[in-house]
Amino acid sequence: MKVRINVIVNGEKHHLEVKPNHTLVDVLREELSLTGTKKGCGSGKCGSCTVLMDGRPVNSCLILAPQADGREVVTIEGLAGREPHPLQKAFAEKGAIQCGYCAPGMILTAKALLDVNPNPQEEEIRFAIAGNLCRCTGYSKTVEAIRSCANSSRNNRPSAGRKAYA
Ligand code: FES
Ligand code: FES
Numbered sequence: 758m759k760v761r762i763n764v765i766v767n768g769e770k771h772h773l774e775v776k777p778n779h780t781l782v783d784v785l786r787e788e789l790s791l792t793g794t795k796k797g798c799g800s801g802k803c804g805s806c807t808v809l810m811d812g813r814p815v816n817s818c819l820i821l822a823p824q825a826d827g828r829e830v831v832t833i834e835g836l837a838g839r840e841p842h843p844l845q846k847a848f849a850e851k852g853a854i855q856c857g858y859c860a861p862g863m864i865l866t867a868k869a870l871l872d873v874n875p876n877p878q879e880e881e882i883r884f885a886i887a888g889n890l891c892r893c894t895g896y897s898k899t900v901e902a903i904r905s906c907a908n909s910s911r912n913n914r915p916s917a918g919r920k921a922y923a
Contacts, residue, residue: 762826766791767835775822782806782817784825785832793833793861797890804889807862808832814862814869816888833861836868843906844868851902855893863889867903876907 797805
């Protein structure tokens with residue numbers, strides 16, 4: 758049995774038929790070919806599958822596809838415009854990307870933080886990214902990259918489907 762859902766992904770409407778037990782990360786990767794969203798643990802522990810749903814960071818491996826019905830989702834593909842998003846540039850420039858597996862989820866988590874707190878302190882950044890595991894960087898460069906985008910008007914460029922926190 759399949760379920761019909763309507764979901765906006767990166768500003769584009771999609772009408773999909775999904776299995777009720779299919780997860781959002783699988784739909785994004787397998788049905789929409791948005792492979793920028795990475796699947797790690799598959800059980801809500803690593804944060805690599807983070808996307809924004811109605812502006813909030815969520816572990817898309819924990820969201821069943823039917824739960825995305827009527828929602829707006831932004832993946833890492835929706836963040837960049839003609840140029841990489843300032844956070845993407847900062848991560849690259851500050852050395853916060855090594856293998857890069859955590860980067861899409863980490864950057865979307867940072868985006869959600871800066872949307873509600875444009876000038877976060879280090880502890881606030883570390884708290885925000887606590888659910889995003891990185892095996893490579895040791896987090897200092899990640900924090901530095903996010904700090905470098907604080908109070909940047911460039912960061913406030915809306916991403917597709919962006920909504921502020923309620
Ligand atoms: S793959 Fe979703 S939290 Fe690890
Ligand atoms: S850069 Fe490799 S896991 Fe973060």
